[in-house]
Amino acid sequence: MTDFKAQPPAGMEPTGASTQGDSLYELIRDDIISGRLQANERLVVADLAKRHNTSTNPVREALQLLRGEGFVVISPNRGARVRPIDQNFVRDIYEIGVLIEPALTRWFVGMATPEDIVQLEQVQAQIEENNFADAIRHSELDTRFHTIMYERHYNRHAAELWWRHREVLRAVSRRYNFTLARRAQVMREHRQLIQFIKEGEAEKAALLVAQHVEGSGRHVLEQMRAAEAARAG
Amino acid sequence: MTDFKAQPPAGMEPTGASTQGDSLYELIRDDIISGRLQANERLVVADLAKRHNTSTNPVREALQLLRGEGFVVISPNRGARVRPIDQNFVRDIYEIGVLIEPALTRWFVGMATPEDIVQLEQVQAQIEENNFADAIRHSELDTRFHTIMYERHYNRHAAELWWRHREVLRAVSRRYNFTLARRAQVMREHRQLIQFIKEGEAEKAALLVAQHVEGSGRHVLEQMRAAEAARAG
DNA sequence: CTGGATCAGATTATACATTATCTGGAATAG
């Protein structure tokens, strides 16, 4: 088995600057995503510093990073709060994905080499082999699949935007499971996508990706809705 | 004459957190855009603090903000550098605009009220009246024109993304002038856009906006190219 | 209800410890 840790496209970690800042960023982000930090909960710099055994400087940096990705809302002189990871948040993000990914895909179709195809097929094979048994692994592989396509895009801004959003969605969807229907759909779409790429069908591939992202977003939203209903009912 | 200062869509200043941080952000950003700071020039925290009469903390924050918007590149343990505002940078940004603005427009067409139309026409009248005489004023009005359309979009992420990019392009294009051809084109497209909105022609409006943004980006790029050629030759 | 006291906590200011990177030149291999 090869490694399957999802790597960000070359040269674009969320790296703000510092080391601690980065790890703090991850820690706090996980706390937010996992729900250990309530929606709208206040993030007091001093407390965070104490809790994570650092000084306030790295904390502030981490909060800035988190703000940049929308996990935290900061108001001047009033500090930071946990942004509710609600349906609107997720919808906003994946809607932007629906706009951007097709464009990235279109370009990729025109640039794909036989080696790229091989890579895609390899990853897809691993996805099928795993067949959603290991959710984390699936997530990594699926991300890798798309990364292969977008990684070399000339528009670094767009690629980075994609990656950041991807990370958010991945983090959120970790909380849920794939329905059987969605599993089948994902497989189908990936296979079809590879086919289109082989045939150089840029437009069809772009359209398919739009659907793929749309479907993925919709799926997560429905899970969130269901979870919320369960909580309420 | 009414005021015409371009306002960000409700509730989305670049406000990272602090007051000084924000103003520093603006000062440094202007230095970068205006070229007072060379491309790739190193931004030494201590120096900036001294130059702006503050301590290092606000400077660090400002740099983070600037990084978030792409004006500055930070590498761990090596500090910040001015990101070259080159053609690639501009292209990346406006290409994303081409993807996002049509979607925002499409939605607006379905939501526009008679009051919105009136507002658009008023702003357009001011644009025509000014007729590019005052470049800054044109920029403000043009921004306002688009802000009216995107301001109330439910996807705050997308709207914010638009606004940030808008600010960048506006800042960059301040350095150049509109060609006569471009002026005519802008007027034409705005008028046509209003027309489409009135008729509820969402698709046509979206397409037009795509062209509008594309043309605007292309125009700036050509100006940059020309300026560079002039510098070189 | 209004103006002021009070408090929590953000923001800013300093000073310093620690650490990573860079630089010029000596030492060394080839």
Added chain:
DNA sequence: CTATTCCAGATAATGTATAATCTGATCCAG
């Protein structure tokens, strides 16, 4: 002799600690 390696110092980022200010929010007396 030239090129690479290595190393001491300089430079500046990053992190820690503390204190001074400033803001916004809350509480209370009038």
